[in-house]
Amino acid sequence: MEEHYISKVHPIWDYGMGVFLLIIAILTILGNSMVLAVAVKRSSCLRSPELLTVNLAATDLGMGLSMYPLAIASAWNHAWLGGEATCIYYALMGFLFGVSSIMTLSAMAVIRFLVTFSSKPARHKINRKVMHICIMLIWAYAVLWAILPLLGWGHYGPEPFGTSCTIAWGQFHNSQKGFAFILSMFILCTFLPAITIIMCYLGIAWKFHKTHQEMQNLNRISSAAKLEKKLILVAVLISVGFLGAWTPYAIVSFCKTFRHEVKHLRCYSGQRAQENMKNSINSNVSFMWHGGGNICLSTRQIEMREIPNQ
Secondary structure (H helix, E strand, C coil): CCCCHEECHHHHHHHHHHHHHHHHHHHHHHHHHHHHHHHHHHHHCCCCCHHHHHHHHHHHHHHHHCHHHHHHHHHHHEEECHHHHHHHHHHHHHHHHHHHHHHHHHHHHHHHHHHCCCHHHHHCCCCCCHHHHHHHHHHHHHHHHCCCCCHHCCEEEECCCCCEEEHHHHHHCCHHHHHHHHHHHHHHHHHHHHHHHHHHHHHHHHHHHHEEEEEECCCCCCCHHHHHHHHHHHHHHHHHHHHHHHHHHHHHHHHHHHHHHHHHHHHHHHHHHHHHHHHHHHHHHCCCCCCCCCCCCCCCCCCCCCCCCC
């Protein structure tokens, strides 16, 4: 087995991680299966925006079924199982479902923002057809980013600790194209969606605050408003949980790559400066020899000239 597929941590940590992942996998599969079962049972009663919640459950369930079994088995094996083929498969599934999840959360935030600030006629335009198109675009976007490393822009590979695979962050400092992939992915798949989610829910919170104040002045708060507030809170908690889990990892991984790139540029700039200095010295130095002269060095350029003997 290749060295980078062997675990770099103590076996006890691997066994513990395997148990932890097993618990997460069971909860993920059971929880999201229940959500999908309820959605199928009352499909005719689902409101259009709730289709995004169903899509999020499907995304999480797909991640639980396609990734967790292999990760658990590899942790308990103290080495990655299957070699490069399963490594690429695991990383691709993680990237696919990860991008799909964050884009679904972004779409949920935008739709809720539009519903909150739109008039009733405008809200009716957010129908099932619009939601189906939105979901198809989300999956098309996720598939596009997932296959780009397979087409040569970016790479999949093992993580430093050996028993997981993802985007091969450490390989990108060797090429500008690889760094461009990391930068583009960080902006388009992490930073902008996260900013969109935060700004939309801040706007919704402000709107609810103003509405709540007005209703309190009138001494009436409808049950529909209370229910909508609870649904918004659940959506916010899901978004915060997702961003809280993945954003630190994305930032740290990006900073690893960025540091390598900066170090590479500094080394390259230093080499170029040394070469330019040597070329400047060679071009500016001229030899003038006449009798018993002395050599003088100026601070602006290096030159040799003859000084008359006193």
